[in-house]
Amino acid sequence: MNAENFAQPHLLKQPIYVTGKPIAYTAREFGLDPAQIDKLASNENPLGPSPKGIAAAAKALAEVNLYPDGGCYDLIGHIGEFRKVNRDQVVVGNGSNELLDLIAKVFLGPGTEAIMGSHGFAVYKLATLVQNATPVEIPMPAPDFNLSLAAVREAITEKTRVIFIANPNNPTGTELSAKELLDFARSIPENVVLVLDEAYTEFIEEDAPDFLPLIEEGLPIICCRTFSKIYGLAGLRCGYAITRPDIASLIHRVREPFNVNSLAQAAAQAALGDQEYVAHVRKANAEGLKQLSEGFKSLGLPYIPSRANFIVVLGVKEPTKAFEFLQKKGTIVRPQRAMGDALRVTVGTKEQNERFLRNLSDYLKSL
Ligand SMILES: Cc1ncc(COP(=O)(O)O)c(C=O)c1O
DSSP states (O other), X not given: OOGGGTSXXXXXXXXXXXXXXXXXXXXXXXXXXXXXXXXXXSOOOTTOSOHHHHHHHHHHGGGTTSOOOTTOHHHHHHHHHHHTOXXXXXXEESSHHHHHHHHHXXXXXXXXXXXXXXXXXXXXXXXXXXXXXXXXXXXXXXXXXXXXXXXXXXXXXXXXXXEXXXXXXXXXXXXXXXXXXXXXXXXXXXXXXXXXXXXXXXXXXXXXXXXXXXXXXXXXXXXXXXXXXXXXXXXXXXXXXXXOHHHHHHHHHHSOTTOSOHHHHXXXXXXXXXXXXXXXXXXXXXXXXXXXXXXXXXXXXXXXXXXXXXXXEOOOSSHHHHHHHHHHXXXXXXXXXXXXXXXXXXXXXXXXXXXXXXXXXXXXXXX
C-alpha cells in the first residue's frame, strides 16, 4: 500500500523547500568547471567562513567520536556574555531554520494560526503547515514590497499564536524602522509570540531594533540569529534564539538531545569572538551592494534598495529564462517569480558581482 494512505493526511499537501542550486549540480549539468561558478543564490558569505571558526572546527574534528554537548554549555555562555542575557534565555539550533521549526512545534497545531508576510522567508509557511496550523499571509504589494505592521495587527485573531517577521526581510531585502517594530511588539496580545528573525541583522547592526529590553520586561518575543550569514558558517548549521526563560524552556523540551554538532558549536563560539571578521564582511558587503545597485542603474533596471547580503533586481523579463541563461554563464541566482520579473542575487566578491552584471547585461541583450 502506498504510504500516503497511512501518513498524516495534512502532510500530503506539504510543499518541499527548494534550496538554491548547488555548484556541483550546475557544473554537471552544463559541463562547467566548478571553480568558475559563482553561487549567488542562497545569501552565503562570499568571503568564506570566519578564519577563527575554521581553526576551532578543525581542532574539534579530532573528538567527533564523542557526542556533542547537548546543552551547548560553552557556546550558550559565550552568547550570553556577548548579548548580555542570562543563559536560561538562550536556545541553540541546527541553523536558525531548526529554531523556526521548534517554535512552530511548541506553539502551533490544528486550529491555530501563524501570521507572516506574503513575501516572507519560505520556512515560516512550511513550519506552520507541518504542524497542521494555518498560515495567514499579509500581502506585501509591488512596487516596494513592504510589510504593513498595521495589516499584521489587524490579522490577529483569537487563533493567532505566532507572528513571524524578518528584518531585513528575505527575499525582498526590505526593512522596517526600529521604532515601528518596537511599537508593534508592544501592541500585540500577550498570548501571541512575536518571532523576530534577525538572520541579516548584523548587516544593519547600528540601526537594528533592540528587542532584548522588551524581553526583559516580559514580552513574549523570540529573536533568532544565525551563524550562517555574516559569520560564514552556513554549512555547519548553527543559529540561536534569545527569549523569555519560560519560552526557552519549552523550546528545549521539543528539540533533539544533540541537535547541534560539535564542529558547529566550536566554530560558532570562535566566530562570535571574531568581531573583526564580522566588521570586515559588513564593510565588503556594503561595497558590493553599492556596486550592484550602480550596475543595475546603468542597465536601466529598477531594484529594491537593500542593506542585507542580497538584493532583488526588477524588470528582468522572464526570470526563469534569465536564471537558466545566467547559470550557463556560471552565475547561479534565485528567480523570484512570485515578485514578478525579479531575480534575487547574493552580494558576491567584487569579481563575482562584475561577472554577474556582465552576464545580466548579456541576457538583456539576448532578449
Ligand atoms: C530570513 C531567514 N531566516 C532564517 C534563515 C535560515 O538560516 P540558517 O538555518 O542557516 O540559520 C534564512 C536563510 O536563508 C533566512 O533567509
